[in-house]
Amino acid sequence: MAWKNADVVVIGGGVQGCASAYNLAKLGVKKVILIEKNSICSGSTGRCGAGIRAQWGTEMNCRFGLACLDIFENLEEELGMSVGLNQGGYLMVAYKESEFDQLKANIKLQNSLGIRSGVVTREEAYTICPGLSADDALGFTFHQRDGHADPFLTTFAYMEAAKRLGVEFLKFTEVTAIKVEKGRVKTVVTDKGEIDTAVVLNTAGGFFQDVAAMVDLELPIHSENHDIMVTEPVEPGVCPPMLMSFSGNYYLQQRPDGTIVGGCSPIGHPMDSDLRSRFAFLEHMSSVFTKLLPRAKDIRIVRQWAGLYNMSPDCQPILGEAEHVKGFFLSGAYSGHGFMFAPITGKLMAQLITRGNTDMPIHMLHYRRFAEGKLIIEPAVV
């Protein structure tokens, strides 16, 4: 006898899981159970850089980014709780000719899709970000509607709204196996008991591939450790936009509470799931901070941490249903962009599960693209 029954079991209590659970319930799914092995928002979502943007280099991501901004701008009203939205813009910084050319091409694409981004001069960049020193940069682009939201509040807001619609949340509950019968999902086995269900949605973030492996699905993805740190709160205006550079390998932004958050990518793809803090990162990132914001040298760092990027071969997510197991749905491998895309992908996955199609095309994000060699080349990833 099963411990519980569900129409859909969502595995993973990050923003993707909570947004998907909310949208499933909103589309009328009666019994949704979300399982989280730790506490809600304890994984990659709660550790992320929090940026949201529409400045992308492929049409697909521009459309996703724009759709997310539309949702984020109305999310507090929709969910009944603040999500900490702060649209200070993204100021992209290019240090190489080829990089600036690419950013300019991206702007052209973005403008054609209704994104009002543009190239800005150094003087304009210094007005947008008064503390900035980037005399070695070649060019800048800016989009005011970009910025960030609070990953914790956004996830909890989705959870609270989902709870009101009847979604059950099981925290400190770990999935240990998934039983498949005649090519269909049958039961989710947890350390607390078994849950019978015909549909599973894998939103396990940094553990996405481990959950996929439970139905013998081997995905060519891995998790890697990305470091990040935050300063004490200081007066606003030090760095209002998200400063970001692909070649400079950094992102940093001051939040409304006055703290400045910043991080960078590790060198290469280390396949490193070790989340312990590294002192070398603190030293390196401090140098990046003080070079970009020279007046910040007396601001103190209060905390560093790390989170997992779940990386796919083309740094684009995997969305869709497993080919060999009916009812096993995937939403992961966001490669560092899971938080910013959650408002739209949570919605699209709920549509795919409940009605078999989606408002925006996602077929190109199925994992079969890796075997078919149809990778999505997005030039705007850090």
Place this chain on the structure above:
Amino acid sequence: MAGICIDKTKLDDDDVVVCRCKEVTLKEIREWIDRGYDTFDELKRLTGVGMGACQGRGCRDIIMKEIARRTGKSFDEIGTGTFRPPVKPVKLGTLTAANKEDPWEGKVVSH
């Protein structure tokens, strides 16, 4: 001259500020615990307690006691939440000056 006398019977527990960094009151903490945010880490994510300049030195014990009181769980079961470096706030300039052998220096980050 007599000192200022506070009538403690008139001081409502709910108004006590448990986190001075983020100005969170005991009342807020109690309400969130009762709504299911019954670990220090979840309260931290929701209200910011433990994330300010003091990194939880002022509030952690008080909040853990409150969780224990309201859930009937022991300290062991509740868990302290995660402690993260640096132990004390450090100036960016100090760390910059210490940055002698930067593993990132001159490296191209492929993505």
